[in-house]
Amino acid sequence: MLSYALRRILQMIPLLFVISLVIYGLTALQPGDPVDQMIFGNPHIRPEDVVRLREAYGADTPWFEKYWTWLTHAMRGDFGYSRDFSIPATQFIFQQRLPNTLLLTVPALILSTLIAIPLGIFSAVRQYSLPDYILTFLSFIASSAPVFWIGVMVLFLFAVWLPQATNGAISLPPGGLGSAGMDPSAGFAAFWGDRLKYMILPVMVLMLREISSTLRYMRASFLDVINQDFVRTARAKGLPNRSVIYKHALRNSLIPIVTILGLSIPGLFSGAVLTETVFSWPGIGRALLDSLVSKDFNVVMVCLMTLAFLTVIFQLITDLLYGLVDPRIRYN
Amino acid sequence: MTATTTAPAEQKSYSTFQLAMRKLRRHRAAMISLTFILLITLVALFAGVIAPHDPNAQDLANTYGPPSRNFPLGQDDLGRDLFSRIIYGSRISLAVGFSVAIMSALLGTFMGLLSGFFGGRTDTVISRFIEFMLCLPTLPLQLVISGLFVSSDKPFIVNLRNNMGPSASVFIIISVFVIFGWMTNARLVRGEVMRIRNLEYVDAARALGASNNRIMWRHLVPNILGIIIVSATFDVGGAILGEAALSFLGFGIQPPVSTWGNMLSNAQEVVLQYPWLPFYPGLAILFTVLAFNFLGDGLRDAFDPRARH
Numbered sequence: 001m002l003s004y005a006l007r008r009i010l011q012m013i014p015l016l017f018v019i020s021l022v023i024y025g026l027t028a029l030q031p032g033d034p035v036d037q038m039i040f041g042n043p044h045i046r047p048e049d050v051v052r053l054r055e056a057y058g059a060d061t062p063w064f065e066k067y068w069t070w071l072t073h074a075m076r077g078d079f080g081y082s083r084d085f086s087i088p089a090t091q092f093i094f095q096q097r098l099p100n101t102l103l104l105t106v107p108a109l110i111l112s113t114l115i116a117i118p119l120g121i122f123s124a125v126r127q128y129s130l131p132d133y134i135l136t137f138l139s140f141i142a143s144s145a146p147v148f149w150i151g152v153m154v155l156f157l158f159a160v161w162l163p164q165a166t167n168g169a170i171s172l173p174p175g176g177l178g179s180a181g182m183d184p185s186a187g188f189a190a191f192w193g194d195r196l197k198y199m200i201l202p203v204m205v206l207m208l209r210e211i212s213s214t215l216r217y218m219r220a221s222f223l224d225v226i227n228q229d230f231v232r233t234a235r236a237k238g239l240p241n242r243s244v245i246y247k248h249a250l251r252n253s254l255i256p257i258v259t260i261l262g263l264s265i266p267g268l269f270s271g272a273v274l275t276e277t278v279f280s281w282p283g284i285g286r287a288l289l290d291s292l293v294s295k296d297f298n299v300v301m302v303c304l305m306t307l308a309f310l311t312v313i314f315q316l317i318t319d320l321l322y323g324l325v326d327p328r329i330r331y332n
Numbered sequence: 333m334t335a336t337t338t339a340p341a342e343q344k345s346y347s348t349f350q351l352a353m354r355k356l357r358r359h360r361a362a363m364i365s366l367t368f369i370l371l372i373t374l375v376a377l378f379a380g381v382i383a384p385h386d387p388n389a390q391d392l393a394n395t396y397g398p399p400s401r402n403f404p405l406g407q408d409d410l411g412r413d414l415f416s417r418i419i420y421g422s423r424i425s426l427a428v429g430f431s432v433a434i435m436s437a438l439l440g441t442f443m444g445l446l447s448g449f450f451g452g453r454t455d456t457v458i459s460r461f462i463e464f465m466l467c468l469p470t471l472p473l474q475l476v477i478s479g480l481f482v483s484s485d486k487p488f489i490v491n492l493r494n495n496m497g498p499s500a501s502v503f504i505i506i507s508v509f510v511i512f513g514w515m516t517n518a519r520l521v522r523g524e525v526m527r528i529r530n531l532e533y534v535d536a537a538r539a540l541g542a543s544n545n546r547i548m549w550r551h552l553v554p555n556i557l558g559i560i561i562v563s564a565t566f567d568v569g570g571a572i573l574g575e576a577a578l579s580f581l582g583f584g585i586q587p588p589v590s591t592w593g594n595m596l597s598n599a600q601e602v603v604l605q606y607p608w609l610p611f612y613p614g615l616a617i618l619f620t621v622l623a624f625n626f627l628g629d630g631l632r633d634a635f636d637p638r639a640r641h
Contacts, residue, residue, distance in 0.1 A: 019467060026476050029486065140629075144569065144622040146576045149614035152599045156607045174604060270471040274577055278600045288472055289581060292479055304476070307469035315467070 001323060008316050017071075019308045020301075024070060027300050028063035030292075035059045070301070080298035084291070089298040093284060093306065100177065101283035103199065104275065105268050108206035113261060116211045117254075120218025125245065127223060135215065142212035147271060151205040151278035158201060173198050175280035202279040206271065210264065217260045218253070225253040255326045262318025266311035348635075352558065355634040362630020365623035372620060376422040385413035387420040387590060396606050406608045408595070414609065417590050418616050424502060424591040425572050425620065432509040432571035437564040439510060440517025441556075445548050447518065448525030459522070462515045470512050471577065477508050478583045501586040505578065509571050517563050524556040558635030562628055569624035576617050592617045 035053045039045050054060055073080065082089045123132045142150075159174035173179070175198075182194045225231060226249050234248045273285030280286075284303055291299035346354070356362055375382055385403075391411030399406040405414040447458040481489055481504040493500045528534065529552065537551050572592075578584035579593030587594060592613045599610035 015464065015467060018464065022468070023473070023476075026473065026480065029480050030476075031480075031486075140622060140625055141618070144573075144625050145618040146573055146580070146596070146614060148577060148580050149596060149599065149610065149617065152596075152603045152610050153607075153614070155600060156603045160604055160607070175600070266469065270469055273471055273475075274580070277581060280600075289475070292475060293582075300476070304469060304472055307472055308467060311467050311469060 001320075004323075005316075005320055008319065012312050012316065015312060016305075016309065019312075020071065020074075020305060021067065023304045023308065024067045024301065025063060027297055027304070028066060030295065030297070079302050082291070082296055082299045084294055084296045084299070089296075089302045092299060093287060093302045097282060097284045097287045098306070100281060101269065101272050101276070101285065103195075104202050104206055104281065104283065105265075105272060107199070108203045108210060109261075109265065109268060111203070112207040112210035113214060115207075116214035117218050117257070119211070120215045121222055121245070121250065121253075123215065124219045124222035124226070136219075139212035139215050142208050147205060147209055148274040148278050150208060151202070151275060154201055154205060155278065172201055175278070177282055198279075198281075202275050202281055205278070206268065206275050209271065210268065213264065214257065214260060218257055221256045222249060222253040225249045228252075255322070258321050258325055259318055262314050262321065265314045266307065269307055269310055348558065352631070352634040356630050359630035359633060361626045362634075365626040365630070368619065368623045369627065372422050372623075373426065375419055376426050379419045379423055383413075383416035383419040385416040387412060387416045388588060389413070396609070398606075399608060405612045406606070408609055409602075414595075414612060417595060418592065418613055421590050421592045421595060421613065422616070422620075424585060424589060425575065425593070425617070428502065428506055428509075428575045428585075428591070429568040429572040429620075429624070431506045432513060432574075433564040433567035435506070435510045436513040436567055437517055437560050440514040440563075441521050441553065441560055443514065444518040444521025445525055445552065448522040449529055449544070449548055449552065451526075455522075458518070462518055465512070465515050468512075474508050474512060474574070474578060475581065475583045477511075478504055478578060482583065482586060499589060501584070502589060505575055505585055508578075509574055513567060513571070517560065517567075520559055520563055521556055524559060525552055528552060528555055558631075562632045562635060565624055565628035565631055569621035569628070572617060572621055572624075 035050065035057055039050060070080070077090075079089045081087065082092045085092050119135060123135045126132050155174055158170070158172040163171035178191075178195050178198050182191060184191050186194075226245075231244060231249050234244045239248075269284070272283055273289060275281070276283045276286040277289060284306065287299060288303035288307075291297070291303065389412060391397075391407060394407055394411045395409055397403055397407035397411065403413050403415065405418065408414055408417070443458055443462075447455045478501075481492075482501060492503075496503055534547060534551055537547050542551070575584055575591060576593035576596060579591060580596045580599065582597055584593050584597075585591045595613040596610050599614075602609050
């Protein structure tokens, strides 16, 4: 197990190198470079300044040379500065943006798992009943609708229509991180109460697809298990239904769910690009989009590498967890 | 022996496909979905006849007009008729969905066949490549690549844009989705091919002197066509959703080409005042994708050999 984990971690390193090369190549092909942007914003710039700047920034060197420069600096933990925010790109992403994204994705993941697993079991235990059909149908709808469209419609419902219909009794903010002027100095309860109001809608929207997919996998996995011999044996022994379901069937049906959850986490972060755009939430997804538009490439690279790293690391964690929950699997 | 001799001579045998179609016909949700898909395909084909207005006719005096008798779903930011634009948008959305699904299926089948049939080093190379592709963050990289094509100043891309006119972005989006979409199909096909390549009928074909090519395309592919069709059906819906997401972020199919997706760009700003504008294109996407998902579900049951009896 330990040597397997070590080998997998060692395999991650070349993989991340190749990923960084591909991502850098694609990013470097984007038109416009930092010097173009500086010229654009500055009417007093002289032609000789442009030459000097292009020299200083290495704007005319081929992209693979730039990649080498980027890579050697990145290895030392220096991912360059964000041009838009004038702070190191890593500081911008990891201190200012990633925490906000985690504030949405972590509660969304926990809540949706807690809701989807019991619903999936319920649906499987009552296979072909009316509630089962309704749940299956709803999960089909949730996975067929554009996430951002549901977000936009929920936004209208809770920020415009319900406040009007209830005379402001039910009202949620139409986006953003928190009320203007609200900061931790307002006191813990006031600050987090306010933040919570802004979190409700985006977390709800992120949960929707997560619930619908986990529910369907849970239902399928549970149906798979309750038709197996050891469950029939448990029933034949005369065990009460509760104990058959929760002791015998549940534990085994959760094994594949570990994989599904692990592999869904990178998708949750990718999906955050859409959710954060709908709700003007300043997270890593929004940062990626803004930096792509404004050609702040150091930030683009940090965002993309973070997402790639998350994908690789969660695949590894999933594989290792799989061995922990299922003792039949042996690594060698 | 007696069973075969006493069987009536006219008893027909059914091919896998005939059996699957018979089962599909009993799947009510799938049949309703199929009807719906045929219906919107007709709408897309005859958009010119059905649409009450020119989808690009602007009416700047009546921007953001609410739904009325003349404009059943209202007017957009340039006063264009939303209903007609949704009808015309079905063309691009369906074209993107079908093209992506078919091309991913072809590429995936090809790679999966190579990998599963030849095994060895071919398999190692292809499988590693698939694993690598699956490690890439899909949506962010799709943003990067389509942003690259939309605004790049590299001669090759500029040529492409100039030659293809406004539909260049459609071509680009389709390519971007195929690049990131074939891997799951390839994995499916690889697994199935490895399962059936050593079955007796394949050995028999080989003993009769069939070439590798013939075995692959005449003996293996027909047997895995079912799962390829099922996966392609889900891919149509997936591609329509993906196009909508990219277009919403402004990196998808560019105006003046209208798709259900780019009718939703800036939806979060528009919705606070003109909720019907993003509502209807999203509804069109929801119903269409739902139909493809139900059809895929029905096809999966129909092709599942374990559920034959």
